[in-house]
Amino acid sequence: MEWWKDALIYQIYPRSFQDSNGDGIGDIPGIISRLDHLQELGVGAIWLSPVYCSPNADNGYDISDYREINPEYGTMEDMEELIDQAGRRGIRILMDLVINHTSTEHYWFKESRDKTSPYADYYYWSPGGADGALPNNWTGFFGEDCWEFDPQRCEYYLHLFARSQADLNYHNPAVLEEIKDILRFWLDKGVAGFRCDVINILWKDSLESSKKRLALTGSEHYLSLEGTHDILRQLREIWDEYGAFTVGESVFVTPQRARDLCGKDRRELDLVFSFEHMECDQYFLKWFKRKFRPKIFFDCLVKWQKELDWNAIYLENHDQPRSIPRFGSEKFWKESGKLLATLVLTLRGTPFLYQGQEIGMTNFDFTRMRQLNDVESKNVDKVLRRFHVPQKLRWKLIAKTSRDNARTPFQWEGGEGAGFTSARPWLGINHNCAAINLADQEGDGDSIWSWYKDLSALRREREVLRRGEFVPLEAGRQVFAYRRELGEERLTVALNFSDDPAQVSLDGQLLRSNYRRERFEGILQPWEAVILE
Ligand code: TEU
Ligand code: CA
Numbered sequence: 001m002e003w004w005k006d007a008l009i010y011q012i013y014p015r016s017f018q019d020s021n022g023d024g025i026g027d028i029p030g031i032i033s034r035l036d037h038l039q040e041l042g043v044g045a046i047w048l049s050p051v052y053c054s055p056n057a058d059n060g061y062d063i064s065d066y067r068e069i070n071p072e073y074g075t076m077e078d079m080e081e082l083i084d085q086a087g088r089r090g091i092r093i094l095m096d097l098v099i100n101h102t103s104t105e106h107y108w109f110k111e112s113r114d115k116t117s118p119y120a121d122y123y124y125w126s127p128g129g130a131d132g133a134l135p136n137n138w139t140g141f142f143g144e145d146c147w148e149f150d151p152q153r154c155e156y157y158l159h160l161f162a163r164s165q166a167d168l169n170y171h172n173p174a175v176l177e178e179i180k181d182i183l184r185f186w187l188d189k190g191v192a193g194f195r196c197d198v199i200n201i202l203w204k205d206s207l208e209s210s211k212k213r214l215a216l217t218g219s220e221h222y223l224s225l226e227g228t229h230d231i232l233r234q235l236r237e238i239w240d241e242y243g244a245f246t247v248g249e250s251v252f253v254t255p256q257r258a259r260d261l262c263g264k265d266r267r268e269l270d271l272v273f274s275f276e277h278m279e280c281d282q283y284f285l286k287w288f289k290r291k292f293r294p295k296i297f298f299d300c301l302v303k304w305q306k307e308l309d310w311n312a313i314y315l316e317n318h319d320q321p322r323s324i325p326r327f328g329s330e331k332f333w334k335e336s337g338k339l340l341a342t343l344v345l346t347l348r349g350t351p352f353l354y355q356g357q358e359i360g361m362t363n364f365d366f367t368r369m370r371q372l373n374d375v376e377s378k379n380v381d382k383v384l385r386r387f388h389v390p391q392k393l394r395w396k397l398i399a400k401t402s403r404d405n406a407r408t409p410f411q412w413e414g415g416e417g418a419g420f421t422s423a424r425p426w427l428g429i430n431h432n433c434a435a436i437n438l439a440d441q442e443g444d445g446d447s448i449w450s451w452y453k454d455l456s457a458l459r460r461e462r463e464v465l466r467r468g469e470f471v472p473l474e475a476g477r478q479v480f481a482y483r484r485e486l487g488e489e490r491l492t493v494a495l496n497f498s499d500d501p502a503q504v505s506l507d508g509q510l511l512r513s514n515y516r517r518e519r520f521e522g523i524l525q526p527w528e529a530v531i532l533e
Contacts, residue, residue: 006460006466008042008043008044009351011046011047011353013355014031015059015060015072015073015427016409016426017410017420018420019425020033023072025073026409026410028069029074035091038091040453042457047094050096051069051095052067052070053065057163059407062162066182080189080190083189087190092192093191094195094245095193097197099179099196100168101165101166104165108178121172121174122174125155126157135156136208137210138209140160141376143376144379144382176235183235183244193239193244195246196249198251200228200252201223203225205227206221223251224252224253232269236269247273248261248262255307258272259307264309271311273317273352274312277301277304281326287380295475295476297327301480313347313351317354318406321402321405324336324337324360325362327497333360334446341452341529342493342495342529343493343495345465346493351459356410360448361430364430365431369381369398373404377398377402404427408429409427411429411430413433414433418437464490464491468491469485474494479497480495481494492508492533496524499527502523505522513528
C-alpha cells in the first residue's frame with residue numbers, strides 16, 4: 001500500500017546515463033548494466049525520462065510513436081529486460097508520460113494535416129486572422145510563438161513548446177481513448193506508473209486571445225482548468241485497475257492547485273512536482289535570476305510541508321541547473337553536497353534524486369553556444385538576438401539557466417569518456433570528471449556518494465524519517481532546522497546554508513554530521529548538516 005511513500009525514486013535521463021555500444025549515446029542496456037549502482041543507493045523506483053521513438057527535437061519529449069523504443073536506446077526486448085531486471089532488484093519502473101503534445105512526426109499529426117482525415121481534429125488547428133495574423137496572442141514556454149503555419153493544411157497549429165511539439169486537442173474524445181490504450185500497453189508490460197509531463201495544462205478552454213500581456217500570455221486559458229481534472233479522473237480509472245502510481249509535473253501551481261491535483265479525495269494523481277522552491281532565485285521566469293536567499297527557500301519549503309500532506313521532494317531534474325552551485329557552495333562542494341542530500345532525504349515526502357546528484361555533479365563547463373543541445377536555450381538565444389542583446393550577455397544568461405547544465409553525461413570514472421562512453425559523447429562531458437566521479441567516491445567513506453548511501457539506509461531503517469510529522473524549528477538567514485516526529489520518536493535536523501559558522505540551540509544526541517564529529521555543542525560549521533536524536 002502506497003509503496004511510494006517509503007521509496008526513494010531516481011530519475012534517469014537515458015541519453016546521458018550509460019552508453020553500452022560505443023555510439024556516444026546512453027541506452028537501455030547501459031541502464032541495465034548499472035542497476036547495481038541504484039540498488040546500492042536503495043532506490044525503490046526509476047523515473048525514466050522518455051525512451052519512446054522521437055526525432056529528438058526535445059530529446060524524447062517529442063514522441064513520434066508511444067509504442068516503440070527509440071532505436072538509439074535499444075529495442076522493446078531491452079525495455080522488457082530492464083523492467084524484469086529492475087524488478088528482480090525490487091526496483092519499479094515509471095515511464096514518462098508526455099501527452100500534452102506529440103512530435104509533428106507522429107502519424108496522428110501527419111494525418112491531421114488532411115482536413116478529411118479521421119485525425120483532422122487531434123490537434124488545435126486554426127486558420128488565423130484574415131490579414132495573416134496568428135490565431136491569438138499566446139506565447140510559448142520556449143520563448144517563441146506558439147503557432148506554426150502548416151502549408152499542407154493551410155492552417156496554424158498550436159504548440160506551447162517547440163515548433164515540432166504540437167498540442168493534442170482533448171476536446172476530441174478520440175484523443176483520450178488513444179491515450180488510455182497507450183497506458184494499458186505499458187501497464188501490461190509491467191511498469192509501475194508514470195511521471196506525467198506538464199499535466200496541468202492539457203485542457204485549453206478556448207483559443208481566445210489573452211488580455212494579460214505578461215510572460216506566458218494566454219495561460220489563463222489552459223492552466224489547471226476543470227477540463228484537465230476531468231481528463232485525470234478518467235485516466236485514474238485505468239491507473240486504479242493496475243494499482244499504478246502517478247506523479248504529475250504541474251507548472252505554476254499554488255498549494256491549493258496542487259491539492260486539487262493530488263488530494264486523496266480527488267482521485268486524480270498521487271503526487272505533484274511543484275516549482276515554487278525552485279523559483280526562489282528568480283523573478284517570475286528563470287531568465288531573470290536573483291541572488292539565492294536561503295530564508296526565502298526555507299520559508300517556501302515550510303509552507304509546502306504544511307500545506308500538503310505529502311510532497312514530491314526534489315532539488316534537481318533534467319530541466320534545472322545542478323543544485324550545489326545553485327543552493328549550496330562550490331567552495332564547500334563536498335559539505336554542501338552532503339547538506340543538500342540531508343535536506344532531500346529528511347523532509348516529509350517522497351524524495352526524488354536526479355542522476356549524478358548522488359556524486360555531487362555540477363553544471364556544465366561549456367563556453368560557447370555551439371556546445372549546447374537544449375532546444376530551449378537555442379530558442380531563447382534567437383529571441384535575445386532579435387532584441388539585439390549582445391553575445392556576451394546572451395551567453396551569461398543562457399549558461400546560468402540552460403537545461404544542458406544537468407544533462408552532461410554521468411561521471412562514472414575520471415579520464416576520457418568518464419566511463420560513460422568509448423566514443424564521442426552526444427553532449428560534452430564536464431572536465432571536472434577527473435575530480436568528481438563515482439569510482440573515486442566509491443573507495444572513500446567520506447564522499448558525497450557514501451553520505452547518500454548512508455542517509456538512504458537511515459531513512460529505510462527509521463520510520464520517523466519516512467512517515468513522521470514535520471515540525472519547523474528555525475528558518476533563518478542561515479540555518480534551517482526542523483524535527484520529524486512519530487509517536488515517541490523524534491529526530492532533529494539542522495542545516496547551515498552558509499560559508500560562516502552558526503550557533504543553534506538544539507538538544508539531542510548526535511546521530512550524523514557531515515563533519516564526522518564526535519559531539520555536537522551547538523556550533524554548526526560552514527555547510528554543516530547534523531541529525532540529532
Ligand atoms: O517541462 C515543462 C516545463 O515547464 C519546462 O519547459 C520548464 O518550463 C522549463 O524546462 C524550465 O526550464 C516538461 C519537461 O520536463 C521538459 O523537459 C520538456 O521540454 C517539456 O515538458 C515539454 O515536454
Ligand atoms: Ca548507445
